[in-house]
Amino acid sequence: MQTSVASSTAPGSRIEEAAFDVAKFASQQAESAERDRRLSAEAVEAVLDAGFARHFVPRRWAGDEGTFASLLQAVSVVGQGCTSMAWAASLTASLSRMAAYLPQQGRATLWADGPDTLIVGALMPLGRARRTDDGWQVSGTWPYVSVVDHADWALVCAVTTETVPRARFFALPRGSFRTDDTWTSMGMRGTGSNSLTAQEVWVADHLSFDRDTLVAGPAEGAEAACHRVPLKAVNGLCFAAPALGAARGALAVWSETTAPRFVSSSGGLSPSAATVLARSSGEIDAAALLLERVARAADQEEVSALTTTRSGRDCALAAELAVSAVDRLFAAAGTRAHQDGAPLQRHWRDVHTAAGHVVLAFDPAAEAYASQLFAGEG
Structure with a gap:
């Protein structure tokens, strides 16, 4: 019986075209990812080179403004080789989409060096954010942050301490938070979904947005359907x-x-x-x-x-x-x-x-x- 990683002759997006090579690499590194309980730097680089991080990045910052259909196709192909690598690819794209909800200055900051910035995230509002004159002081611990050891930025959710509390997202650069080795799951061991802790990290206003904006739909100035x-x-x-x-x-x-x-x-x-x-x-x-x-x-x-x-x-x-x-x-x-x-x-x-x-x-x-x-x- 002939079986192999699925293929397609139909034209597709950048990530669809790259997915088959990424799947082969994923299959080769699956055992080592399980053993190490995280993806290797080479595996993460393969995900970025394939275009997953830039898939939903606005074109203004050299992104692809891609489709969900393309992401589904590409991720499911990679998943045939290694679910952990597919999970990393999928969340890398998804978090870049969420980062597009930042104010314009915040987006420019995250993608200043190009659209392949690796952004990880925690959607549960487990932190606390205190308002300051020119920003926020953010603290908290967020478990299960996949691929956090390789992140350039982390997008975390915290509840404000204002009279009327609000859930907000905050973008934290690498170096402003620590990671703890807490990922010992039975499955998807290679995702390296460890815990992230921030202690009184100052975050500028342009690196934050209200969670309700993301829940409702349109990002500021959004043109592409994905935003x-x-x-x-x-x-x-x-x-x-x-x-x-x-x-x-x-x-x-x-x-x-x-x-x-x-x-x-x-x-x-x-x-x-x-x-x-x-x-x-x-x-x-x-x-x-x-x-x-x-x-x-x-x-x-x-x-x-x-x-x-x-x-x-x-x-x-x-x-x-x-x-x-x-x-x-x-x-x-x-x-x-x-x-x-x-x-x-x-x-x-x-x-x-x-x-x-x-x-x-x-x-x-x-x-x-x-x-x-x-x-x-x-």
Whole structure:
């Protein structure tokens, strides 16, 4: 059975064209990334060279102002080689998009040396920010900041101490914060999602923006669709895309290593193996179709309140389908797949960790969708 990293002859964006080479490199470095619990400098450089950091950067600062469809395609390809590297690529693009919500002077500061600045982030408002005459004093600790050891800047969320508290984002340059080695996860070990701590870091006004601006949609002076969509319409996509890649990678490994053991005398697969293949590949295809719809709606700016909640539902459901498919493949592979270093068990661990992200929790997504659906009918 012929299986390999998926390819496409259709013209695409810069990251789509580079994704296949990045996927090959990702596959080669996956074991070392697991062992080191972080990506190597060479792996991060490959992500940047492929154009992931600049994908959503405004053209004014030499960025690509790319599409969500291109990001989904490229990330899922990289994920077939290494979910951790795909996760890094996806979040690198996503955080650059969020940085475009800074005031113009702040954007100029972050991309002063070019559009490939590596920005990491923490979206939960776990810090505190105190107003000063000319800026903010920011303190806090944010766990699970992926690729933080390689960051040029970090975009963190903190609650202000004003009379009426507000959640705001603050851009912190490398050197103004410390990282603590806290990432010991079962899956996606290579993401290096360690903790970031800032202590009384002064942040100028032009390096901060209100979180509600990002949630609502349009950035200041936004022209490209990628800078106009509300966060909840696309946030799940950047976490679900690596899970889709992991599922595709698991299917490729199973087809190459397990399926040949179940070839019948007629040349086909045994009924049980054929069922595993058909159901798992079907679920993976369904997950891809759901995510493609999310990306297409965002790229076309079809982002009504109902579409936004539907997109959240679709991302969560796609992650569940990816997990279901990989669980079935893993169970059918036998004890050989359980050995240290076996690629299938790595994909199995990775897809569970990726799908476990809070943004991909299905129950809250379902409740939001149902509430909006019935509100629209009321």
